[in-house]
Amino acid sequence: MRLETRLIVRQGFLTVRRVTIAIGLIFLAGIAAMTATVFTPQESSVPKRAKRPPSAPGMIPIPLSDENGDYAYLVDYQLAYVPATDDEEAQLVAVLSNTSDQSMAIMINSKRLHASFHFTRPDGTKIEAYPSQYYRMMMTAQWIDPPCQLDPLDQIIWRIPLSDLVPHLTKIDGPLTEETIAGSKVQSEIGLSVVPGPGISIPYEKVKSDPITIPGGDRQR
Secondary structure, three states: OHHHHHHHHHHHHHHHHHHHHHHHHHHHHHHHHHHHHHHOOOHHHOOOOOOOOOOOOOOOOHHHOOOOOOOHHHEEEEEEEEOOOOOOOOEEEEEEEEOOOOOEEEEOOOOOOOEEEEEEOOOOOEEEEEEHHHHHHHHHOOOOOOEEEEOOOOEEEEEEEHHHEEEEOOOOOOOOOHHHHOOOEEEEEEEEEEEOOOOOOOOOEEEEOOOEEOOOHHHOO
8 A cells, every 4th residue: 555655646746747847838938928029129110221321412532633633624614705785894704614524522612703813915014803802802811612512514604794803913003994904815713622522631723714815905005
């Protein structure tokens, strides 16, 4: 009897142990399921990988500079002369063009021309003149021109009435007139800085126009 009793007790102990293990496994499985439910991020909550922002307009790769490290060859600067009409006085038209195949950022004032004009009259005398607002700024102020985007084939056009040009260190009194510059050769020089990329400093460069001849040399005075 004692042996049978021992066997029964042992079988009961084993049964209780199996039940305990089974309950433990069920409990652990429940914990795992809860953990997955709580900590598995939903698709809407997963932060999406940020897209790389587009590069800023006007950024030019460094290799596009010429052998001297200059960028001014990417643009073209030219002059034209418009004689007076019944409605408007004579004026010089300055045109800056992007002759490259890339957009670029140029530090330049696109509204007001900051340039010099150099006249050589038929008698050999020379006149150096500046747009009036630019002339005053050179005498009294310091400034930095903002960057201006210039896309391929784009142009910046400035129109400067002759009366707005201020002669510098010459014997000419008052503003320039058609008679003053008639028959003269004139060339303009503009300063600009092409910006190839963020944080990259490009030295200030001078760009000269081709010389043009003002008509009417027979009426110069």
